[in-house]
Amino acid sequence: MERLSMLGPSVVSYDDSGGPTPRGLLLDSVRGACAMVVSLTERIDAEVLDAAGPSLRVVANVAVGTDNIDLAAAHARGVIVTNTPDVLTEATADLTMGLLLAVQRRIVEADAFVRSQEPWAWAPDFFVGEALAGSTLGIVGYGRIGRATARRARAFGMRILASPGRGAYGAKDVNVVELPELLRRSDVVSLHCPLNERTRHLIGARELESMKRSAALVNTARGAIVDESALVRALETGAIRAAGLDVFEHEPDPHPGLLKLANVVLTPHVGSADAATRRAMAEMAVANVVAVLRGGDPLSPVGLR
């Protein structure tokens, strides 16, 4: 059971040990707070901001993504929003590579097979997957995590394509192509853009149909960037070969169709979940709060997008 605890006279901090804070508890707990430390399971909208009242000065998200926060509503009330960039870049890129390897080399499927104790013998066509070396990785969102993923993938001999966007402008180390071309040419497409109104369902039926039938989709960004029903159809019909998903459109529930598919590897939104990273995220969120309450500049403010 989640707990909200008062850390000071008016600072509310979120303890994420037990899942999302029930809405009523959240609304009650924030009254009179001057700062909130929250995680992505909390929807921070006008109702919550108003429940906190005029004393609220900062909402510190323990995540780099801020799609759980109504930035315009915070901005309108003069409330600073902060996030935790940088400290989780390497961890998230690590998990991305883990999912990429798992789907290309069918590691989870192979593990389940061995556990099933079915008789087997080495054979040239047994559990054959796809090579990484010489294949093309398309990165949608060439920001910090996209670039960290590209660095890893290059070490595996992959060629990199990136979609246009803030991180890709002027990048000399990557071939930047428009999304339709990236989808057409990539053997693996990995998503690293933020979720907002422009990227919601960026990958739908048409985009999936345009990918190679042998391609895989990896998503460690936000579930709703992909139309999950369309993805299930694409995987069922063989429009694409496989998917590795750490995030889901309606968390915590993946589309039931995904659960039945052997060509899908699923993890429960654990991109940043290594001990050092989680500690660094918590420390950064608290440092943001302290900076604002002391009247200074936050380390990582989030502007209106």
Ligand code: DGY
């Ligand atoms: C983020 O930071 O946005 C991740 O999804 C959670 O670590």
